[in-house]
Amino acid sequence: MACCSAAPSPLFDNNEEGYKRVPDAPEDITAAWCQWALQKRRIISLKTTVSNVHVKRLQNEETGVKDGGGMIGMMLRIKLTYSKGEGPTSMVAKLSRGGCWNMSFKLRIFAKLNPGALESSLYRTETLFFQQVIPVLERKGYQNPKVYYAAIHDAKEPGFASYVVMNPPCKVKSITIMEDMDGWKIYSVSNWTSHERIMEILRNLAILHAAFWNEKEESVKSLFKYPGKAEQDNRGGAHSWFAKKWADSSFSSVAKCQKKVAKYIADWSDDEFYLVPKENPKPNWIMVEPLEDGSLPVLKDATVVEMLNVLAQRYPAFNKNVVHPYLDLPTQTLIHGDCHIGNHMYGQGENEGKIVAFDFQMAGPGRVASELVYLYATGIFHQNLSKDLELESVYHDELVKQGVSDYSLEEFQRDAALTFVLGLIGFMLFITSMTPQKVKEIFRNLVAGDKSEDMIKFFKTGLLTNVLLRVTSMYLEDKENFLRNQNVYGPNNNNQT
Numbered sequence: 417m418a419c420c421s422a423a424p425s426p427l428f429d430n431n432e433e434g435y436k437r438v439p440d441a442p443e444d445i446t447a448a449w450c451q452w453a454l455q456k457r458r459i460i461s462l463k464t465t466v467s468n469v470h471v472k473r474l475q476n477e478e479t480g481v482k483d484g485g486g487m488i489g490m491m492l493r494i495k496l497t498y499s500k501g502e503g504p505t506s507m508v509a510k511l512s513r514g515g516c517w518n519m520s521f522k523l524r525i526f527a528k529l530n531p532g533a534l535e536s537s538l539y540r541t542e543t544l545f546f547q548q549v550i551p552v553l554e555r556k557g558y559q560n561p562k563v564y565y566a567a568i569h570d571a572k573e574p575g576f577a578s579y580v581v582m583n584p585p586c587k588v589k590s591i592t593i594m595e596d597m598d599g600w601k602i603y604s605v606s607n608w609t610s611h612e613r614i615m616e617i618l619r620n621l622a623i624l625h626a627a628f629w630n631e632k633e634e635s636v637k638s639l640f641k642y643p644g645k646a647e648q649d650n651r652g653g654a655h656s657w658f659a660k661k662w663a664d665s666s667f668s669s670v671a672k673c674q675k676k677v678a679k680y681i682a683d684w685s686d687d688e689f690y691l692v693p694k695e696n697p698k699p700n701w702i703m704v705e706p707l708e709d710g711s712l713p714v715l716k717d718a719t720v721v722e723m724l725n726v727l728a729q730r731y732p733a734f735n736k737n738v739v740h741p742y743l744d745l746p747t748q749t750l751i752h753g754d755c756h757i758g759n760h761m762y763g764q765g766e767n768e769g770k771i772v773a774f775d776f777q778m779a780g781p782g783r784v785a786s787e788l789v790y791l792y793a794t795g796i797f798h799q800n801l802s803k804d805l806e807l808e809s810v811y812h813d814e815l816v817k818q819g820v821s822d823y824s825l826e827e828f829q830r831d832a833a834l835t836f837v838l839g840l841i842g843f844m845l846f847i848t849s850m851t852p853q854k855v856k857e858i859f860r861n862l863v864a865g866d867k868s869e870d871m872i873k874f875f876k877t878g879l880l881t882n883v884l885l886r887v888t889s890m891y892l893e894d895k896e897n898f899l900r901n902q903n904v905y906g907p908n909n910n911n912q913t
Contacts, residue, residue, distance in 0.1 A: 434452075435448075435449055435452045435453075436449070436569075437567040437568070437569055437591075438511075438567055438568065438569040438589040438590055438591045439511065439591065440513065440589075441511075441513070442471045442473070442490070442492055442511065443471075445469065445471050445492070445494060445509065445511075446469065447466045447467060447468050447469045447496070448466070450466050450469050450494065450496060451464070451465065451466035453564070453565040453567075453593065454466070454503055454504070454564060454565065456565070457564055457565050459503060459504065459564045459565070460501060460502075460503035460504075461501055463500065463501055464498060464500060464501030464502065464503055465498060465499045465500040465501060466496055466497070466498055466499075466503070467497050467498060467499035468496070468497045469494055469495065469496050469497075470494070470495040471492050471493070471494050471495075471509075472492065472493050472495075473490060473491065473492055473493075474491040474492065474493055474508070474602075489510045489511060489512040489775075489777075490510070490511045490512075490513070491508065491509070491510055492508065492509045492510075492511060493506065493507075493508055493509075493596060494506070494507045494508070494509055494593070504564065504595065504596070506596035506598060507564060507593050507594065507595065507596050508561070508593070508594050508595070508596050508597070509591060509592065509593045509594075510590075510591065510592045510594075510774075510775070511590075511591050512538075512539050512542075512589060512590045512591070512777075513589050536586050536587075536588035537641075537642060538777035538778060539568055539586075539588045539589065539590040539777065540568060540570070540588065540590075541640060541642075541776065541777055541778065541779055541780065542566075542590060542592065542775070542776045542777040542779070543566050543567065543568040543590050543592075544639050544640070545776035545779050546563050546566035546592055546776070547566055548636050548639055549636055549750065549776075549779070550563060552627060552636060553623065553624060553627055556623055556626075556627050556818075557623055558620060558623045558624055558627070558773075559620050559770065559771060559772045559773060560772050560773050560774060561594035561595045561597055561761075561772055561774055562594060562595040563592065563593070563594050564593045564594060564595065565591070565592070565593040566590075566591070566592045566593070567590065567591055568588065568589070568590040569588065569589045569590070570588055594774065597761045597772060599764055599765065599767075600761040600762060600763055600764060600767065600772070601761065601762040601763075601764055602758070602761055602762075603757050603758060603760075603762070604758050604874075607757065607877075608696065608795065608796060608797045608877065609757045609795055609796055610796070611796060611803060611806070611807065612769075613757070613762060613771070613795075614791065614792075614795055614796050614807055615807060615810045616769065616770070616771045617755065617757070617760055617771055617773070617791060617795070618788075618791070618807060618810055618811035618814065619810065619811070619814045620771060620773055621752065621755060621773075621784075621787060621791075621811065622811055622812075622814035622815040622817075622818055623814070623818055624749075624750065624751070624752060625748070625749045625750070625751065625784050625787070625815060625818075625820075626749075626815055626818030626819055626820050627749075627750075627818075628749045628750035629748065629749045629819075629820050630748065630749070630822070636750075637749075637750050637781060640750065640779060640780040640781060641780075642780050643655050643747065643780045643781050643782050644750075644751040644752065644753030644754075644778055644779050644780035644781065644782040644786070644787070645753040645754050645778035645780075645790075646751060646752075646753050646754070646755065646778075646782060646786040646787045646789070646790035646791075647747065647751060647753070647780065647781065647782030647783060647786040647787075649786070649790060649839070649842065650785075650786040650789050650790065650835050650838055650839050650842065651742075651743060651782070651783060651786050651835070651838065652842065653739075653743045654743040654744070654745070660743065662845065663735075663841065663842065663845055664735065666845055667731055667732060667735055667841065667845075668732060668735075669732055670728060670729055670732055672732075673727070673728035673729070673731050673732060674725075674728045674729075676728070676844060676845070676848055677724045677725065677727070677728045677844075679848045680715070680724070680844050680847070680848050681715050681721065681724070683847075683848065683851070683852055684715055684847065684852060684880075685713055685715035685716050686713065687852050688876055689852070689856075689875050689876065689879075689880050690713065690714060690715050690880055690881055691707070691711040691712065691713055691714075691876075691878070691881075692711060692712040692714055692878040692881050692885075693710075693711050693876075693877065693878055694706070694709065694710030694711055696797050696877075696878050697797050697799045698712065698797070698798075698799065698885070699798060699799055699800060699885055699888075699889055700800070701719055701888075701889070701892060702714065702717055702719070702885075703717060703718060703719070704716050704717035704718070714881045714884065714885065715884075719888055719892065720884065720885075720888050722891075723887065723888045723891040723892075723898075726891065726895070726898060726899070727837075727887075727891075727898075727899065730898070730899040730900060731841070731899060734899040734900075738834065739834070739838065742831070742834055742838075745783065747781035747782050747783055748782070748783050748784055748823070749781070749782070749783075749784065750779065750780070750781060750782075751779065751780065751781070751782035751783075751784065751786065751787045752773065752776065752778075752779055752787060753776070753777075753778035753779045753780055753782065753787075753790075754775060754776075754777065754778035754779075754790075755773070755787055755790060755791045756790070756791060756794040756795055757794070757795045759773060759774055759775040760772065760773050760774070761774070783831065783835075784811075784815075784828070784831075785828065785831035785832045785834070785835040786835055788808065788811065788832050788835075789832060789835045789836055789839050789883070792804070792807070792882075792883075792886070793839065793879070793882050793883050794879065794882075797878060797882060798882055798883075798885040798886045798889065800889065801886075801889050801890065801893060804886065805829065808825075808828065808829050808832055809825060811828075812825045812828050815828075833890060836883055836886050836887055836890065837887055837890075837899070839883045840883050840884060840887050843880070843883070847880075856872070856875075859871055859872065859875055860872055
């Protein structure tokens with residue numbers, strides 16, 4: 417991007433002290449604007465003068481993926497020079513600009529019925545998180561980049577009819593400026609990571625969860641009107657009558673379950689989204705023949721098909737006896753909501769083994785099992801249950817260390833296993849409600865412009881198979897008790913009635 421001089425920019429509407437709180441574009445992040453923003457938050461003194469800035473969009477050098485592969489917002493690096501005084505010489509900014517998502521009429525109805533997913537809600541959530549939550553977490557050792565400036569330009573929401581029919585652009589915009597973690601590694605969401613990195617993320621997550629456990633800091637938690645995204649994805653029926661009714665009606669009988677499973681296998685068994693790439697680690701029980709490129713069509717694996725057929729037989733009763741009571745449980749704490757590897761940075765050299773978290777647009781109340789399953793499904797490819805249970809134990813140990821004493825490891829692991837099943841059921845419900853072509857169109861349109869193909873790359877990494885493989889391993893742990901009585905799987909998770 418262009419190098420900007422210190423000359424003041426023209427002033428716009430919704431100004432604050434003569435400066436626009438949220439710039440419209442990277443070109444509007446001038447030296448004068450940076451000086452004003454940093455002085456306003458007391459990062460630099462009033463006598464300090466910023467003489468020049470250079471703004472460049474962040475891009476992963478290895479993959480070419482921009483902005484960490486995230487759905488919303490543009491990540492920028494801002495280099496500053498000073499003619500008087502001193503301050504940060506390099507910063508990273510996340511600029512989230514109002515726009516118009518390319519969604520169908522039906523999807524706009526669904527979005528308006530789930531307002532926490534609206535673009536405007538995401539901007540408000542992240543700004544609140546930086547302004548109200550980060551100060552609490554920093555005192556507890558939570559690892560995140562230092563925040564220099566966070567602001568939002570708010571606007572009135574369109575009504576239901578206007579939003580659905582007219583599809584107006586979002587007029588809410590936000591910006592967050594943070595310390596530049598130069599030398600720290602960023603991985604896109606299309607990269608699987610190691611157990612060691614996931615452990616570090618889980619330890620950091622436990623600090624966030626413990627800080628707001630069981631209504632602690634209620635004045636802060638009450639700011640978030642909607643559940644975190646991970647909670648909505650994995651326990652949507654707890655918060656939406658529509659989601660609960662849709663799932664219940666679709667899986668209310670063995671015949672309906674069998675029909676869903678049959679459609680799931682017929683529509684997706686040959687699709688590229690359900691191929692596990694050759695380079696991915698995989699469970700040792702997979703026996704399906706690889707294709708010419710070495711990838712595995714997992715929906716053709718005999719064990720996966722067997723598990724799905726057993727699930728179809730047992731899920732209706734399990735839904736009534738186990739899932740419904742679980743959905744009636746309250747949320748436990750404040751969750752990150754979008755905790756995937758692309759929303760973290762990883763230390764190199766002397767910082768090896770350390771991580772920092774960012775991107776809190778989808779934070780909100782939730783249960784911690786929802787957060788774990790979301791991170792797992794998007795971060796580390798399933799190999800075996802023992803490795804997964806080790807990760808869960810690492811997280812729980814840190815949760816206890818942070819002061820949570822009323823949630824046992826057994827309860828957590830049972831909730832996690834149940835949430836994996838709910839994740840599979842929910843996704844199966846979604847992708848069997850339309851053709852594969854339509855599903856891909858929706859995935860592609862989840863992000864704007866040049867990020868759309870990055871999203872498709874993400875789904876070609878075996879993402880959609882990950883939870884499916886985990887649930888199949890759960891089935892193999894104890895076939896007889898899988899989804900029977902109060903069991904989710906295996907002897908370590910039995911709670912027989």
